[in-house]
Amino acid sequence: MIDTVDSSKNHVAISFTRALDCLNVTAFLVARKGSDVYGRLASADQGGNSPGNRRLQLELTRLMIDGRDYSW
DSSP states (O other): OOSOOOTTTSOTTOEEEEEOSOEEETTEEEEOTTOEEEEEEEEEEOOTTOGGGOEEEEEEEEEEETTEEEEO
């Protein structure tokens, strides 16, 4: 994603909208840079006192590719 999801600003169960950098599968371009992706922050593990151990689990719910809406 171009924009970050930050657990200090985005709390669990809060929805977010971000723009993709791009989405490639193998050598095939699936979604261009700037495509919108929607989802929610499912969990945020702060990793104790180690900032490098923080983990976020994101659930993607919708993707817009070239004006077409893909929801799941």
